[in-house]
Amino acid sequence: MARKVAEPDDLAAAAAAAAASGISRGRTTFPGWAKTSRIERVKLAGRWISPVQPTGKLRAVHLVPRSIFELVELQHLLAGEWNLARARAALVASGPGLSIDPLAVGQARAISSHPEWTRLHRHGNGLAGDLRCLPDSLPFENDSMQLIVARHIVDVLGPGSGIEAELARILAPGGMLFLFGLNPLSPWRFWLSRQVRHGLLLPDYSSSGRVRSALVGCKLSIVRREFLGGAWPGNSRDASLTDSGPAGAIWEGAWLLAARKQRVGMRPIPLRAGRRRVPVNSALAQSPSRRVSP
Incomplete structure (x- = not known):
């Protein structure tokens, strides 16, 4: 048979x-x-x-994920990061939002404070989703996004993509950028290196210090840096990674940078110059007074 x-x-x-x-x-x-x-x-x-x-x-046939972010442990980390971003978004003024993910994900739980969302994900050397574009030329106006959640996009695009400058350009004054990345100092790196045997590509690790310097160079203010995800896959402190827990240690699996654009909304009005007093030249002839003496 x-x-x-x-x-x-x-x-x-x-x-x-x-x-x-x-x-x-x-x-x-x-x-x-x-x-x-x-x-x-x-x-x-x-x-x-x-x-x-x-x-x-x-x-049976041999099926493998297409990306490391399809692994169950990484999916768990992505879900926890989104829950953390939802909790922090309650402190950000309402307005348009942008999410960028390392791969196409299912419909995540919406953020009620920011109903207008544009969703993008990495596709080849560019971005796809609600629209298609390149990382160094996002099709949005300056200062148009009140909230940006970018998860591990620096890990899949690598340094030199120009995504940091574009995120800083479209972030509105007073808005918030939540940027997540894999921590190169974490034991997660050794665990991920084992996945190469199964045909998966390792991410381009970017340290939080390098990304922080890039954001500061783009005139953004770093308001928070923390580490999350646990020291080993599957051993995170909290599955939801909520805001109630501690910030985490430097060897945990992922880092988070929260950056804000601060810009002066009004320019100070310069003081008007005082009226100058000019001394009278004694050489000038004075007209006689018309006042009648008593």
């Missing part, structure tokens, strides 16, 4: 069912599948799942 290769949709459905039922790795039995001695491991959605071959009919 000919052996038929399982379709990716079938494997995805089976893997989802296994993950939902909490089946452990290594000894997995999907409903209706016969357990055999030969198990092929499939990397699906960033986590190793071990489906079994139904005898004589199907065999």
Whole structure:
């Protein structure tokens, strides 16, 4: 009997069912599948799942994520960062918002204080989503965005992309920029380096100090820097990364820079010059007085 290769949709459905039922790795039995001695491991959605071959009919195929940000641990970090940005956005004046992500993500929970959002994500060497553009030429007016949430865009574009200058240009005076990046000093870096064996590309790590210098050079004021995500994937302090917890240590997985554009709204009016007193020249002839003496 000919052996038929399982379709990716079938494997995805089976893997989802296994993950939902909490089946452990290594000894997995999907409903209706016969357990055999030969198990092929499939990397699906960033986590190793071990489906079994139904005898004589199907065999598993090897699926890998397209980006490290599709790994479950990185998805958990992205979700926590968005929750943290939602909590901090309550302190920012309402207005248009912009979010830039390292990959196309599902519809995230909206930020009620900023209903007007433009969503972009990295696509090749540029950005896609609600519109297509290049990182160094965002199609927005100067001072047009009240809130910007950029998650790990510096990790996928690398230094020299010009994204920092563009974010500073479109940020409105009094607005807030939340910029997230992977921490090159964290043990996360060693864990991510192991993913290269599975065909994934490592990010272009940018330290918070380098990005901070770039933002300061663009006339932005850094109001907060903190580290979050835990020292090892899956060991974060809080799944939601809310504002109630501590700022985190320097070896945690990700960093956050909160920057604000401060600009003087009114120019001081210069003082009017006082009236100058000119001395009378004694050489000038004076006209006689017409006053009648008594």
